[in-house]
């Protein structure tokens with residue numbers, strides 16, 4: 002990682018006009034990323050954003066950093082190549098639920114499993130925005146859209162469950178209505194070594210307005226958002242009125258008064274066993290029930306690029322730096338006089 | 339009697355070098371060449387046996403060419419025709435170009451191998467047969483009604499049989515090897531026989547067995563015993579009359595190694611990385627017959643080579659493109675089906691104008707097609723297989739060793755012109771071998787790499803400004819590495835203007851499309867003019883590309899020795915063409931293009947030059963043989 006430098010948000014703003022729909026949740030996320038960058042102390046010239054296709058994927062154009070707006074679904078693969086070639090860079094990946102979970106699902110899970118040093122921001126608005134409103138892999142069953150006039154038959158992904166299953170070493174969730182929380186999540190995801198993914202509940206006010214209204218509106222947050230804090234009992238609601246226990250592997254919401262604070266599950270994001278994080282991810286698959294936010298999992302695991310570089314060093318130490326002439330003569334040879 | 343291959347006369351225009359390299363051979367009749375085909379069940383170790391015979395011949399100083407052929411299944415049903423695995427090697431005392439027309443010697447380990455490959459053998463050819471395998475069950479599986487060893491159907495051949503399985507077991511019986519395991523060494527018995535018959539020095543094979551099976555003492559002992567038993571059997575079985583020797587070839591002085599195309603291509607990529615002074619990154623997904631390039635490059639991390647086994651073909655090319663963006667030479671290797679999957683990313687590379695090398699080791703298609711057989715039917719997809727106007731350079735290798743130089747050329751174009759380049763090889767080149775006179779490292783062509791580190795433009799009020807798509811005289815845009823202070827910018831697949839920023843302006847789009855096209859066309863200026871081989875006053879031109887070079891060269895050579903005036907061109911660059919091709923091609927009355935597809939280059943040339951082309955095509959998963967090419971070229975001339 003590069004040395005930290007001092008910047009202001011302006012240093013991160015590109016000269017390009019931002020062209021999301023007025024009121025789109027992406028604006029808030031862009032602002033939070035730019036502010037997180039100043040807090041992280043990153044250098045814009047040492048930062049690269051790689052994206053695929055979709056509304057969210059326009060993101061690199063709005064950041065005054067290096068950036069590549071690539072093709073649909075492929076950003077984790079392209080970013081992996083960049084990160085492995087250039088360990089000196091901060092490589093961020095930005096995409097939506099269609100980009101990352103549908104056409105690019107394979108690349109996302111393999112980036113997780115390999116633990117390439119990438120920070121992945123998954124904008125989940127539960128709809129296809131850029132193609133004007135079809136159901137996405139995170140849309141709820143029964144959703145009426147232009148491509149599902151009688152209701153979607155597809156069962157949705159739960160992105161947190163998916164990436165936990167894909168061996169992700171850092172998994173977080175935040176939402177576009179809470180800038181402070183977003184900045185905190187982005188910083189922690191960035192500081193994590195290896196692949197980190199942050200799911201961002203993002204409102205598409207044109208094609209799926211209010212998808213998260215039941216949990217992110219100011220008056221609902223307290224009772225609907227379960228803030229995860231490392232080392233603390235999992236509590237939410239007014240004065241921590243409710244909490245979570247893990248019962249036979251299943252996360253359940255209880256009234257704190259009924260079980261007592263000591264009975265509540267204490268969150269350890271570095272728990273080597275991902276099953277508690279997974280159980281938490283199952284609490285809500287639709288944003289109509291109390292939903293955990295924060296860091297689900299943050300564990301240390303060998304980073305792909307580090308191990309690759311170590312192999313290069315070892316090969317060089319064992320065999321000496323590659324000599325082309327020696328290579329050419331490495332199979333049996335014979336002389337013709 | 340062993341018959342000499344029927345067309346040997348036509349290649350003896352060259353002086354035969356006679357040196358006494360091996361005393362054992364002093365009284366043995368000499369032949370200019372033999373073509374041996376080892377055939378057996380895919381579990382019989384025929385590839386290994388053929389490989390070893392080849393290596394012994396290479397070290398002996400013969401010129402040679404090989405053609406491994408194996409079934410697509412790892413273990414196809416034993417004893418069936420579908421399960422036959424074969425390895426053909428052509429060894430000669432003179433410069434040769436192909437694995438030969440028809441084998442003069444067939445080693446058949448079972449009835450299926452005999453049935454499958456007998457039609458390929460020359461008239462009066464030699465058959466070396468494992469008689470133990472000719473039991474009722476195996477005969478039935480191969481579809482024989484009666485035993486060909488007994489029914490007289492092999493009367494026209496020189497048949498040498500040996501109970502190889504039993505004799506191998508016998509040779510191993512005191513070694514503590516289980517009979518079932520001993521049986522597996524019978525390919526070494528066959529190798530022992532063939533080595534004796536064709537007077538190959540044996541020491542190298544002993545050393546090799548010890549090396550190859552290091553740590554498996556019983557296997558070493560069994561293979562050695564079997565090899566020796568085969569050698570002794572041949573000597574004692576009164577096969578003296580069949581014994582032949584092929585003298586070392588008179589090759590140009592130098593140090594030689596026997597190389598296959600996939601290895602040569604891998605080394606070429608490493609050499610190019612050295613010449614360019616930037617690291618090599620391979621993103622690849624396993625696919626036959628290209629996987630060996632991934633295997634080979636993965637071994638050479640001390641050259642700064644990073645290999646990334648991707649989750650799929652698309653991630654293979656995507657990661658390579660990401661690495662190129664970061665300043666490495668991004669390479670992806672694949673075969674036809676994989677090239678189809680990579681098309682969208684290659685289009686992105688065209689739009690981004692970043693270096694990228696896509697290696698396609700072609701195989702029979704469409705779809706899974708003939709995965710282990712060769713074909714050259716991906717020319718069209720290489721040239722045109724992307725949506726939109728997405729031109730890119732295409733280069734092709736023409737012999738196994740030439741894959742080395744083709745790889746260097748592909749990298750040169752990619753990094754000097756900032757463009758994706760498709761390098762076409764094929765299964766025959768990838769797996770086939772030839773002796774290669776090793777080049778001097780100092781003579782390799784230089785590769786120029788430039789990164790932009792300062793603003794390249796002057797903006798308003800004379801302030802330094804920077805345009806990622808501002809082009810130089812070759813229409814190449816700068817390569818700007820992320821991390822370069824002050825030059826942060828965005829690139830993408832959406833149409834852009836010179837600033838790199840998105841532009842939907844209609845005129846800008848047309849200008850960019852035409853500029854990208856002109857940029858690729860300009861690469862021709864860096865390609866030397868092509869010089870035809872053959873007769874200056876020829877009226878017939880045979881024009882080829884890819885792995886047909888050996889067969890075309892041999893065929894044209896034979897025809898010229900018979901007095902026919904001919905010229906030959908073999909194209910390395912398929913887009914853009916060498917600068918003088920138009921003029922040249924129009925100066926012949928007849929242009930004949932042999933191809934291992936349905937005439938893809940012929941189609942291209944007709945469209946490009948508006949001339950008639952005689953197309954000769956073969957699409958059987960096997961290369962042309964010189965003899966069939968002679969016949970078909972004659973037919974095309976008379977047509």
Ligand code: SF4
Nearest residue numbers: 022025056130205206
């Ligand atoms: S369509 Fe939806 S997601 Fe896309 S920019 Fe508009 S509001 Fe945002």
